[in-house]
Amino acid sequence: AQTVTQSQPEMSVQEAETVTLSCTYDTSESDYYLFWYKQPPSRQMILVIRQEAYKQQNATENRFSVNFQKAAKSFSLKISDSQLGDAAMYFCAYRTTQGGSEKLVFGKGTKLTVNP
Amino acid sequence: IAGITQAPTSQILAAGRRMTLRCTQDMRHNAMYWYRQDLGLGLRLIHYSNTAGTTGKGEVPDGYSVSRANTDDFPLTLASAVPSQTSVYFCASSKIQGSGSPLHFGNGTRLTVT
Numbered sequence: 302a303q304t305v306t307q308s309q310p311e312m313s314v315q316e317a318e319t320v321t322l323s324c325t326y327d328t329s330e331s332d333y334y335l336f337w338y339k340q341p342p343s344r345q346m347i348l349v350i351r352q353e354a355y356k357q358q359n360a361t362e363n364r365f366s367v368n369f370q371k372a373a374k375s376f377s378l379k380i381s382d383s384q385l386g387d388a389a390m391y392f393c394a395y396r397t398t399q400g401g402s403e404k405l406v407f408g409k410g411t412k413l414t415v416n417p
Numbered sequence: 418i419a420g421i422t423q424a425p426t427s428q429i430l431a432a433g434r435r436m437t438l439r440c441t442q443d444m445r446h447n448a449m450y451w452y453r454q455d456l457g458l459g460l461r462l463i464h465y466s467n468t469a470g471t472t473g474k475g476e477v478p479d480g481y482s483v484s485r486a487n488t489d490d491f492p493l494t495l496a497s498a499v500p501s502q503t504s505v506y507f508c509a510s511s512k513i514q515g516s517g518s519p520l521h522f523g524n525g526t527r528l529t530v531t
Contacts, residue, residue, distance in 0.1 A: 310457075334517040346507065346522035353517060392459060396517060402467050403448065403511065404475065405520055409459040 303328045303397045307408035314383045315416050321368075322378045322411045324393030334396040335369070335376045336405065341389040349391070352376065380413075388415045420444070421523035423508050429529045430498050438493040438526050440508030448511045449491040450520065451475075451483060453504040460507065466491055498530045 304327045314320035326335070337349040352360045352369050359367050364384075368377045380387055393408040424439045442449065447468045452460040452475075462475030466485040480502060482494045491510075495502055506526045512518040 336519055344505065344525050346509075346520075348519045351517070351519055402465050402473055403517075404450065404462055404465060405460075405509075406462075407452075407460040409457060 303330075303395050303406045305393055305395050305406050305408040307391075307393055307411050309411045310409070311412045311414070313414040313416060314380070316383055316385060318383055319379060319381045320383055320413065322380075322391050322393075322413065324376045324378070324408055326374050326376065326393075326395045326406075328374065328395065328397070330397065335367075336394040336396065337365070337367070337376075337378045338392045338394060338407075339387075339389045340392065340410075341386075346392075350378065383415050385415050385417060388413055421508055421510055421521060423506075423523035423526050425526060426524070427527040427529075429531060430495075432499055432530055433497050436495045436498055436528070438495075438506055438508075438528070440491045440493070440523060441489050442491075442508075442510045442521075443489065444510060444521065445488060446510035446512055446521070447488070449485065450509040450511075451481070451491070451493045452507045452509065453477065454507060454525070455504050463493065463506075498528075500530045502528065503530045504528060 306325045333354045335352045339347045350362045364381045366379045390410045392410045394405040421442045450465045451463040454460045464483040466472045469488045508523040509520040511520045
């Protein structure tokens, strides 16, 4: 079964600085998708970024980018020019097709604090 | 506004009682999912449905049941609630399989079983 590991339960960053959140995963599949979701205190789950495993180019969405290392099974999220509104729980997720359905397997999350 | 609606937003329930969490989507997504979120454990899949009329078990299905009578609705039932089912429950949906589409989430239901 696929597993997703986020080794940093908590991280903090100064406003306007850059922070990187780590994520590793375990899989035997060759084609899959990876996601980062943000969960602010409102509890809403917000998609931040999506990466297709067969694409070597790292996905980017404005201030958010990923460092996707397929061989190392690593999928880190970099937030540039951090803003107070970036404070949230961040979840890394792997989309698997095993078991007859495309399900997301989530890591346990990283709580990001942004200091003014 | 298109999306997923969950009800209730929160609920306090006595142990042993039956409870159904409601989930409705208006995006015509084929697949729907129920996750529970617990502190330090992330989100864990309870049940899923690939399409109307079919359901499957996720990682933590015990004590829960689901049905998918139509495309839009995917209710989650706790037949006899226990305190360990205290959690935040998220319903989600996604487009057709094989597309790598992201999951769209509802705003969650906070359930407390006393």
